[in-house]
Amino acid sequence: MSEIKKGPWKEEEDQVLIKHVKKYGPRDWSSIRSKGLLQRTGKSCRLRWVNKLRPNLKNGVKFSAEEERTVIELQAQFGNKWARIATYLPGRTDNDVKNFWSSRQKRLAKILRNSVPQPSKPQKSISKEAPALPKVPSLEEPKLNSSMEERPLVVSQHCSSSYTNNFDTINMVPLPELVNSTSLPFDQELPPLEFTPNEKRICIWPQFPLLFPHIPVQTNFGQPLEHQELPMKLEDNDLLDYFGQLSASDIGGNVQVPLAPSCSSGQDQRELEYPLTPDSFIDDFPLDMFDYIDPLQSPSGW
Protein backbone atom coordinates (compact mmCIF):
# COMPACT_ATOMS: atom_id res chain seq x y z
CA MET A 1 0.00 0.00 0.00
CA SER A 2 1.35 3.41 -0.96
CA GLU A 3 2.11 5.93 1.73
CA ILE A 4 -0.57 8.34 2.80
CA LYS A 5 0.06 11.88 1.69
CA LYS A 6 -0.53 14.74 4.09
CA GLY A 7 -0.16 18.48 4.05
CA PRO A 8 -1.35 21.15 1.65
CA TRP A 9 -3.28 20.08 -1.40
CA LYS A 10 -1.94 20.64 -4.89
CA GLU A 11 -4.02 21.90 -7.78
CA GLU A 12 -3.72 18.53 -9.52
CA GLU A 13 -5.06 16.75 -6.48
CA ASP A 14 -7.98 19.13 -6.33
CA GLN A 15 -8.78 18.42 -9.96
CA VAL A 16 -8.75 14.69 -9.34
CA LEU A 17 -11.04 15.13 -6.38
CA ILE A 18 -13.43 17.37 -8.29
CA LYS A 19 -13.53 14.90 -11.13
CA HIS A 20 -14.34 12.10 -8.73
CA VAL A 21 -17.16 14.04 -7.12
CA LYS A 22 -18.59 15.00 -10.50
CA LYS A 23 -18.63 11.36 -11.48
CA TYR A 24 -19.77 9.68 -8.26
CA GLY A 25 -21.05 12.49 -6.08
CA PRO A 26 -19.69 13.56 -2.71
CA ARG A 27 -19.39 10.07 -1.28
CA ASP A 28 -17.17 7.00 -1.42
CA TRP A 29 -14.25 9.06 -0.24
CA SER A 30 -12.20 6.02 0.63
CA SER A 31 -12.51 4.65 -2.87
CA ILE A 32 -10.45 7.58 -4.12
CA ARG A 33 -7.45 6.11 -2.44
CA SER A 34 -8.30 2.48 -3.05
CA LYS A 35 -8.57 3.23 -6.76
CA GLY A 36 -5.16 4.83 -6.64
CA LEU A 37 -6.45 8.22 -7.72
CA LEU A 38 -4.97 10.02 -4.74
CA GLN A 39 -2.77 9.04 -1.84
CA ARG A 40 -5.04 10.83 0.60
CA THR A 41 -7.29 9.28 3.17
CA GLY A 42 -11.00 9.36 2.63
CA LYS A 43 -11.35 11.70 5.54
CA SER A 44 -8.84 14.07 4.06
CA CYS A 45 -10.63 14.02 0.70
CA ARG A 46 -13.96 14.69 2.29
CA LEU A 47 -12.58 17.54 4.33
CA ARG A 48 -10.96 19.10 1.29
CA TRP A 49 -14.18 18.92 -0.64
CA VAL A 50 -16.37 20.21 2.15
CA ASN A 51 -14.10 23.05 3.18
CA LYS A 52 -12.56 24.22 -0.08
CA LEU A 53 -13.87 22.68 -3.26
CA ARG A 54 -17.58 22.53 -2.70
CA PRO A 55 -19.49 25.00 -4.91
CA ASN A 56 -20.81 28.30 -3.58
CA LEU A 57 -18.31 28.59 -0.76
CA LYS A 58 -17.39 32.06 0.40
CA ASN A 59 -13.69 31.36 0.35
CA GLY A 60 -11.56 34.30 1.33
CA VAL A 61 -14.57 36.45 2.16
CA LYS A 62 -14.60 37.88 5.63
CA PHE A 63 -17.61 37.36 7.84
CA SER A 64 -20.12 40.14 7.39
CA ALA A 65 -21.59 41.87 10.40
CA GLU A 66 -24.78 39.97 9.80
CA GLU A 67 -22.93 36.67 9.73
CA GLU A 68 -21.05 37.57 12.88
CA ARG A 69 -24.29 38.37 14.58
CA THR A 70 -25.78 35.12 13.44
CA VAL A 71 -22.83 33.12 14.71
CA ILE A 72 -22.88 34.81 18.07
CA GLU A 73 -26.58 34.30 18.44
CA LEU A 74 -26.49 30.69 17.31
CA GLN A 75 -23.50 29.90 19.47
CA ALA A 76 -25.47 31.19 22.41
CA GLN A 77 -28.30 28.91 21.48
CA PHE A 78 -26.54 25.77 20.33
CA GLY A 79 -23.13 25.94 21.93
CA ASN A 80 -20.12 24.82 19.92
CA LYS A 81 -22.17 22.95 17.38
CA TRP A 82 -20.30 24.40 14.46
CA ALA A 83 -21.74 22.14 11.82
CA ARG A 84 -25.22 23.02 12.95
CA ILE A 85 -24.45 26.70 13.07
CA ALA A 86 -22.89 26.54 9.62
CA THR A 87 -26.16 25.32 8.17
CA TYR A 88 -27.59 28.76 8.92
CA LEU A 89 -24.80 30.47 7.01
CA PRO A 90 -24.84 29.80 3.28
CA GLY A 91 -21.36 29.40 1.88
CA ARG A 92 -19.76 28.91 5.27
CA THR A 93 -18.35 25.66 6.58
CA ASP A 94 -18.16 24.42 10.11
CA ASN A 95 -14.45 25.03 9.92
CA ASP A 96 -15.06 28.65 8.94
CA VAL A 97 -17.39 29.18 11.85
CA LYS A 98 -15.07 27.42 14.22
CA ASN A 99 -12.10 29.47 13.14
CA PHE A 100 -14.09 32.66 13.32
CA TRP A 101 -15.26 31.90 16.83
CA SER A 102 -11.86 30.78 17.98
CA SER A 103 -10.35 33.96 16.67
CA ARG A 104 -12.96 36.01 18.49
CA GLN A 105 -12.38 34.12 21.68
CA LYS A 106 -8.68 34.76 21.51
CA ARG A 107 -9.28 38.43 21.02
CA LEU A 108 -11.63 38.47 23.95
CA ALA A 109 -9.16 36.58 26.11
CA LYS A 110 -6.52 39.10 25.23
CA ILE A 111 -8.80 41.96 26.08
CA LEU A 112 -9.59 40.43 29.42
CA ARG A 113 -5.97 39.61 30.11
CA ASN A 114 -5.01 43.19 29.44
CA SER A 115 -7.70 44.28 31.84
CA VAL A 116 -6.37 42.30 34.77
CA PRO A 117 -5.53 44.60 37.67
CA GLN A 118 -2.24 44.45 39.52
CA PRO A 119 -1.77 40.98 41.07
CA SER A 120 -1.27 42.46 44.50
CA LYS A 121 -4.63 44.15 44.35
CA PRO A 122 -6.83 42.58 47.01
CA GLN A 123 -10.03 40.91 45.99
CA LYS A 124 -12.27 43.10 48.11
CA SER A 125 -11.38 46.10 46.05
CA ILE A 126 -13.42 44.56 43.31
CA SER A 127 -16.59 44.70 45.27
CA LYS A 128 -15.67 48.22 46.23
CA GLU A 129 -15.56 49.11 42.58
CA ALA A 130 -18.93 47.53 42.05
CA PRO A 131 -21.01 49.38 44.57
CA ALA A 132 -24.41 48.46 43.29
CA LEU A 133 -24.13 44.71 43.56
CA PRO A 134 -27.29 43.34 45.04
CA LYS A 135 -27.03 41.69 48.38
CA VAL A 136 -27.68 38.06 47.86
CA PRO A 137 -27.71 35.19 50.28
CA SER A 138 -24.85 32.78 50.09
CA LEU A 139 -25.45 30.77 47.03
CA GLU A 140 -24.79 27.25 46.12
CA GLU A 141 -22.69 26.52 43.13
CA PRO A 142 -25.04 26.41 40.18
CA LYS A 143 -25.83 22.91 39.28
CA LEU A 144 -25.13 22.84 35.62
CA ASN A 145 -26.52 20.00 33.65
CA SER A 146 -24.88 19.05 30.40
CA SER A 147 -26.97 21.34 28.30
CA MET A 148 -26.16 24.24 30.56
CA GLU A 149 -22.50 23.64 30.28
CA GLU A 150 -22.90 23.50 26.57
CA ARG A 151 -24.56 26.81 26.16
CA PRO A 152 -24.67 30.01 28.07
CA LEU A 153 -27.62 31.39 29.84
CA VAL A 154 -29.90 33.40 27.65
CA VAL A 155 -32.44 35.60 29.25
CA SER A 156 -35.14 37.22 27.24
CA GLN A 157 -36.49 40.52 28.34
CA HIS A 158 -39.05 42.96 27.21
CA CYS A 159 -37.44 46.27 26.65
CA SER A 160 -38.63 49.78 26.83
CA SER A 161 -37.75 52.90 24.98
CA SER A 162 -35.30 54.04 27.58
CA TYR A 163 -32.80 52.54 29.89
CA THR A 164 -30.16 53.45 32.37
CA ASN A 165 -26.71 53.57 31.01
CA ASN A 166 -24.93 55.28 33.81
CA PHE A 167 -22.46 52.82 35.19
CA ASP A 168 -22.87 53.97 38.74
CA THR A 169 -26.38 52.62 38.83
CA ILE A 170 -25.76 49.26 37.30
CA ASN A 171 -26.56 46.17 39.23
CA MET A 172 -25.02 42.96 38.12
CA VAL A 173 -27.10 39.85 38.14
CA PRO A 174 -25.55 36.98 40.03
CA LEU A 175 -25.61 33.96 37.81
CA PRO A 176 -26.28 31.37 40.53
CA GLU A 177 -29.20 33.45 41.72
CA LEU A 178 -30.57 33.41 38.24
CA VAL A 179 -30.11 29.74 37.87
CA ASN A 180 -31.44 28.81 41.25
CA SER A 181 -34.36 31.15 41.44
CA THR A 182 -35.80 30.79 38.02
CA SER A 183 -37.29 27.96 36.19
CA LEU A 184 -35.25 28.35 33.09
CA PRO A 185 -36.12 25.57 30.71
CA PHE A 186 -32.65 24.26 30.12
CA ASP A 187 -33.89 20.84 29.36
CA GLN A 188 -36.22 22.16 26.77
CA GLU A 189 -35.57 23.64 23.42
CA LEU A 190 -34.60 27.27 23.62
CA PRO A 191 -36.84 29.74 21.89
CA PRO A 192 -36.40 30.21 18.18
CA LEU A 193 -34.01 32.84 16.95
CA GLU A 194 -36.70 35.20 15.77
CA PHE A 195 -37.32 38.09 18.08
CA THR A 196 -40.72 39.29 18.90
CA PRO A 197 -41.30 43.05 18.80
CA ASN A 198 -40.13 44.91 21.89
CA GLU A 199 -38.02 42.04 23.05
CA LYS A 200 -34.33 41.97 23.62
CA ARG A 201 -32.01 39.43 25.06
CA ILE A 202 -29.20 39.50 27.45
CA CYS A 203 -26.80 36.75 26.69
CA ILE A 204 -24.55 35.78 29.50
CA TRP A 205 -21.50 34.07 28.11
CA PRO A 206 -19.85 31.61 30.41
CA GLN A 207 -16.68 32.61 28.64
CA PHE A 208 -17.24 36.17 29.77
CA PRO A 209 -17.19 36.09 33.54
CA LEU A 210 -16.50 39.79 33.83
CA LEU A 211 -20.14 40.46 34.42
CA PHE A 212 -20.25 38.27 37.48
CA PRO A 213 -17.16 39.08 39.44
CA HIS A 214 -18.31 37.85 42.80
CA ILE A 215 -19.13 34.27 41.91
CA PRO A 216 -17.32 31.28 40.53
CA VAL A 217 -18.26 30.83 36.93
CA GLN A 218 -18.23 27.58 35.11
CA THR A 219 -16.19 27.86 31.97
CA ASN A 220 -16.26 25.80 28.82
CA PHE A 221 -13.14 24.08 30.01
CA GLY A 222 -14.80 22.54 32.98
CA GLN A 223 -12.80 24.56 35.47
CA PRO A 224 -14.53 27.13 37.60
CA LEU A 225 -12.95 30.52 37.37
CA GLU A 226 -12.25 31.77 40.83
CA HIS A 227 -13.23 35.34 41.30
CA GLN A 228 -9.71 36.19 42.32
CA GLU A 229 -8.66 35.40 38.82
CA LEU A 230 -11.36 37.40 37.23
CA PRO A 231 -10.13 40.27 35.22
CA MET A 232 -11.98 43.39 36.03
CA LYS A 233 -12.11 46.62 34.24
CA LEU A 234 -15.24 48.17 35.51
CA GLU A 235 -14.54 51.47 33.88
CA ASP A 236 -15.32 49.85 30.58
CA ASN A 237 -18.65 51.54 30.27
CA ASP A 238 -19.10 50.33 26.76
CA LEU A 239 -19.30 46.82 28.08
CA LEU A 240 -21.55 47.49 30.96
CA ASP A 241 -23.90 50.22 30.05
CA TYR A 242 -26.00 47.84 28.09
CA PHE A 243 -27.36 46.51 31.33
CA GLY A 244 -30.11 48.38 32.93
CA GLN A 245 -30.55 48.49 36.65
CA LEU A 246 -31.62 44.94 37.20
CA SER A 247 -31.49 43.10 40.44
CA ALA A 248 -31.69 39.41 41.04
CA SER A 249 -35.08 39.80 42.61
CA ASP A 250 -36.29 41.38 39.42
CA ILE A 251 -35.46 38.22 37.62
CA GLY A 252 -36.72 35.75 40.15
CA GLY A 253 -39.50 33.43 39.17
CA ASN A 254 -39.92 34.57 35.63
CA VAL A 255 -37.61 34.91 32.74
CA GLN A 256 -39.71 37.60 31.15
CA VAL A 257 -38.84 40.76 32.97
CA PRO A 258 -40.20 44.23 32.39
CA LEU A 259 -37.14 46.38 32.42
CA ALA A 260 -38.48 49.87 32.24
CA PRO A 261 -39.86 50.45 35.73
CA SER A 262 -36.72 49.43 37.53
CA CYS A 263 -34.70 51.64 35.26
CA SER A 264 -36.18 54.86 36.43
CA SER A 265 -33.74 56.52 38.73
CA GLY A 266 -34.13 60.21 38.27
CA GLN A 267 -31.34 61.99 36.52
CA ASP A 268 -29.42 58.83 35.93
CA GLN A 269 -31.86 57.94 33.32
CA ARG A 270 -31.16 59.07 29.82
CA GLU A 271 -33.34 58.88 26.83
CA LEU A 272 -31.87 56.92 24.00
CA GLU A 273 -31.21 58.93 20.92
CA TYR A 274 -32.24 56.05 18.74
CA PRO A 275 -35.08 53.59 18.89
CA LEU A 276 -34.13 50.55 20.90
CA THR A 277 -35.28 47.75 18.72
CA PRO A 278 -34.39 44.12 19.15
CA ASP A 279 -32.06 44.42 16.22
CA SER A 280 -30.37 47.51 17.46
CA PHE A 281 -29.78 45.91 20.79
CA ILE A 282 -28.28 42.81 19.29
CA ASP A 283 -26.37 44.95 16.85
CA ASP A 284 -24.61 46.55 19.69
CA PHE A 285 -24.36 44.25 22.62
CA PRO A 286 -22.99 40.87 21.69
CA LEU A 287 -21.00 41.98 18.72
CA ASP A 288 -19.35 44.88 20.40
CA MET A 289 -18.77 42.90 23.52
CA PHE A 290 -16.25 40.97 21.58
CA ASP A 291 -15.23 43.84 19.50
CA TYR A 292 -15.47 46.80 21.70
CA ILE A 293 -11.99 48.00 21.11
CA ASP A 294 -13.10 49.01 17.67
CA PRO A 295 -14.61 52.45 17.34
CA LEU A 296 -18.24 52.41 18.27
CA GLN A 297 -20.72 53.46 15.71
CA SER A 298 -22.31 56.76 16.36
CA PRO A 299 -26.04 56.66 16.82
CA SER A 300 -26.42 58.65 13.64
CA GLY A 301 -25.09 55.71 11.76
CA TRP A 302 -27.93 53.48 12.92
Added chain:
DNA sequence: AACCTACCCAACCGCCTTCCT
Protein backbone atom coordinates in the same frame (compact mmCIF):
# COMPACT_ATOMS: atom_id res chain seq x y z
C1' DA B 1 15.63 45.81 7.31
C1' DA B 2 14.92 42.69 10.94
C1' DC B 3 12.30 41.02 14.36
C1' DC B 4 8.08 40.23 16.93
C1' DT B 5 3.26 39.55 17.51
C1' DA B 6 -1.31 38.66 16.34
C1' DC B 7 -4.31 36.85 13.28
C1' DC B 8 -6.16 33.84 9.75
C1' DC B 9 -6.96 29.52 8.00
C1' DA B 10 -5.99 24.88 6.13
C1' DA B 11 -5.39 20.54 7.67
C1' DC B 12 -4.79 16.93 10.99
C1' DC B 13 -6.20 14.20 15.10
C1' DG B 14 -9.16 11.77 18.03
C1' DC B 15 -13.60 10.61 19.38
C1' DC B 16 -18.21 9.43 18.40
C1' DT B 17 -21.96 7.82 15.48
C1' DT B 18 -23.77 5.46 11.65
C1' DC B 19 -23.70 2.01 8.33
C1' DC B 20 -22.63 -2.39 6.50
C1' DT B 21 -21.50 -7.24 6.68
Added chain:
DNA sequence: GAGGAAGGCGGTTGGGTAGGT
Protein backbone atom coordinates in the same frame (compact mmCIF):
# COMPACT_ATOMS: atom_id res chain seq x y z
C1' DG C 1 -25.95 -8.42 18.12
C1' DA C 2 -20.82 -7.80 17.20
C1' DG C 3 -17.20 -5.86 14.88
C1' DG C 4 -15.06 -3.14 11.51
C1' DA C 5 -15.18 0.61 8.13
C1' DA C 6 -16.59 4.99 6.89
C1' DG C 7 -18.33 9.36 7.82
C1' DG C 8 -19.12 13.44 10.77
C1' DC C 9 -17.70 16.68 14.02
C1' DG C 10 -15.16 19.46 17.45
C1' DG C 11 -10.59 20.55 19.14
C1' DT C 12 -6.02 21.65 18.07
C1' DT C 13 -1.91 22.80 15.56
C1' DG C 14 1.27 24.85 12.48
C1' DG C 15 2.38 27.70 8.49
C1' DG C 16 1.73 32.00 6.14
C1' DT C 17 1.18 36.82 6.40
C1' DA C 18 0.11 41.51 7.69
C1' DG C 19 1.04 45.06 10.83
C1' DG C 20 3.71 47.15 14.43
C1' DT C 21 8.14 48.28 16.67
